[in-house]
Amino acid sequence: MTARRSECPIAYALDLLGDRWTLLIVRDVALHGKRYFHEFENAGERIATNILTDRLKLLVENGILKKARDPEKGSRRLYQLTDKGADLLPLILELIIWSGKHDPRTVVSDGYMVRATRRRASVLREMRKAAQ
Numbered sequence: 001m002t003a004r005r006s007e008c009p010i011a012y013a014l015d016l017l018g019d020r021w022t023l024l025i026v027r028d029v030a031l032h033g034k035r036y037f038h039e040f041e042n043a044g045e046r047i048a049t050n051i052l053t054d055r056l057k058l059l060v061e062n063g064i065l066k067k068a069r070d071p072e073k074g075s076r077r078l079y080q081l082t083d084k085g086a087d088l089l090p091l092i093l094e095l096i097i098w099s100g101k102h103d104p105r106t107v108v109s110d111g112y113m114v115r116a117t118r119r120r121a122s123v124l125r126e127m128r129k130a131a132q
Contacts, residue, residue: 021047021055026064026085027092035078064088090127092107093120
């Protein structure tokens with residue numbers, strides 16, 4: 001486990017998630033159903049394989065993703081969100097909504113914004129219910 005700079009919750013989140021690639025990998029699992037290394041590699045952002053390998057390892061070590069043997073092809077490994085990783089969905093949805101609202105170059109259709117906003121409300125309801 002890496003030493004922490006401070007006890008600040010934002011510093012903790014940024015230490016784990018604040019690089020250029022990590023949340024994009026989580027996005028791909030959570031919203032686009034990607035599960036395999038080659039799917040992340042071909043996602044469109046042109047991540048280098050060494051960086052992808054490092055970020056997947058980081059996400060697994062920190063309990064955001066779990067790595068498992070593919071039941072159909074045992075030589076392949078697949079990645080899935082853990083409960084801790086799924087808890088990032090509201091953050092990802094907020095980033096989508098925020099970027100769609102404030103960056104005219106962000107490509108987010110109106111329909112996608114509506115779906116993200118509805119999904120955000122649904123996720124928040126589920127999280128509140130689980131916390132009771």
